[in-house]
Amino acid sequence: MAESDTIDSKPLAKVLNEHGVRPTSQRETVYESLLQKRDHPTADEVFARVREKAPTISLATVYNCLDVLVQNKLVRAVNFERAPTQYCANLAPHAHFHDEAGRTLDIEMPTGVIDQLRDLLPSDFDVKHIEVNFHGRAPHND
Numbered sequence: 001m002a003e004s005d006t007i008d009s010k011p012l013a014k015v016l017n018e019h020g021v022r023p024t025s026q027r028e029t030v031y032e033s034l035l036q037k038r039d040h041p042t043a044d045e046v047f048a049r050v051r052e053k054a055p056t057i058s059l060a061t062v063y064n065c066l067d068v069l070v071q072n073k074l075v076r077a078v079n080f081e082r083a084p085t086q087y088c089a090n091l092a093p094h095a096h097f098h099d100e101a102g103r104t105l106d107i108e109m110p111t112g113v114i115d116q117l118r119d120l121l122p123s124d125f126d127v128k129h130i131e132v133n134f135h136g137r138a139p140h141n142d
């Protein structure tokens with residue numbers, strides 16, 4: 001069973017605990033903002049969003065919370081060329097599509113595809129992490 005299937009229905013504190021993160025209201029607020037709007041925000045964008053709920057939070061604290069979430073694998077840090085790091089709370093295996101317009105979209109990656117990528121390498125290569133990035137133009141629906 002994938003944890004990502006149920007993560008939205010659990011209390012945030014429990015989810016944080018299960019990933020070895022000591023829940024604090026600031027960590028919960030930052031994590032919640034990433035779960036609510038999954039558009040791969042930068043730290044500055046997360047900061048702007050959480051300030052509405054937590055007006056006293058500082059940018060340094062937001063960075064700190066994001067670091068803890070990334071280190072404990074609740075959130076992925078997405079780096080693309082020289083753009084600022086973006087944050088992604090989608091734990092399912094997926095690739096990223098970087099749109100020329102600046103959006104980053106999640107592209108679902110079935111396990112079979114990941115296995116095929118792994119098979120490209122000699123068997124004595126130890127893969128820790130596979131990252132697939134597309135870039136180009138995606139249709140705009142808005």
Ligand SMILES: [Zn+2]
Pocket residue numbers: 040088089090094096105106
């Ligand atoms: Zn993503």
